[in-house]
Amino acid sequence: MITTRDLTKVYRSRGREVTALDHVDLHVRPGEVYGVIGRSGAGKSTLIRCVNLLERPTSGTVTVDGQDLTALGGRGNRAPRPLRQARGGIGMIFQHFNLLSSRTVQGNVELPLEILGLGRRERARKALDLLDLVGLSDHARSHPSRLSGGQKQRVGIARALAGDPKVLLSDEATSALDPETTRSVLNLLRDLNRQLGLTILLITHEMDVVKSVCDSAALMEKGRIVESGVVSDLLATPGSRLAHELFPVGGTASGEDRTVVDITFHGESADRPVISQLTRAHDLDVSILGAAMDTVGGRQVGRMRIELPGRPAENGAPLDFLRAQGLTVELADPVPPARPGAAADGPRLEKQRQERTEESAR
């Protein structure tokens, strides 16, 4: 539904160049909720603004619903008519809502309908339907200043849906909201995605947003997508950066000659007593160093960091047992970062790291 190819954006100001997007290939399938996550300055806003050509890319293409928007021209301030029409199929919501304070809630939702040239009665009917859809029928005549942040964002969503878009772009839409309001706005987006078949591309710096609503996600760094995929697949991929960021588990080894393992439970394995089976089957004392459990895409997923006695090379059978249960198994670094002046530890630590690498490669 949304494809970018080789998308590059270089800002030039006062003789300086900033590459905000560096050959970005993004592919969002119809009907999915796709999250782009990354730190401040990673290029997320530039990416989402290039998708509807609010920002013109320096090179590369953007295709939305089969139409190459970058081919629709327009260099000046005013977008050409075909581009404006194409944008009608793309709604957008913003972190700070961008509502007009002088207009009522209904007036805000009617604004894009006025631009589309709808008559007064039709505008009013459509705006009221949309306000009903977002649960704000009772506030049609209020002004935005009378609404809470969550209600304002619902108005923003209703306004974004006015042109019956197939795609909704969300630029940090929940970043200014408290956790409970964030949840209710995300639930609304999920409902709209399902009810209307709306494809949603959202950018966020909040991992919880990805966990609770996204089918797929991409991690951006320095203008590039460094990892992307279906969230449940990423969670089952050893070494996935997104999986680590979604479920960070801490904890360091209690002593030398230990095997520290990060395991990810998903699907059926999340319901089985795997750890107690491991301790019984291999007569082991297993320590739990850290754990995180949550629901992703409506399914229970968890990560746990456990410690087994002995080095990785001695734990081949227990690790194979865990893998055979359908768990994603990764050896974590049992060795805390080197202390200053701990050079004497070097060869021993290096040996442990090497063993860990060999075991991981199996």
Ligand SMILES: Nc1ncnc2c1ncn2[C@@H]1O[C@H](COP(=O)(O)OP(=O)(O)OP(=O)(O)O)[C@@H](O)[C@H]1O
């Ligand atoms: N109009 C501009 N002119 C010059 N540089 C810009 C402009 N807009 C963004 N940049 C630069 O491009 C890079 C990417 O910025 P962008 O806002 O896309 O990142 P982001 O991931 O959305 O960050 P944030 O979450 O802080 O908004 C940054 O280095 C930023 O300073």
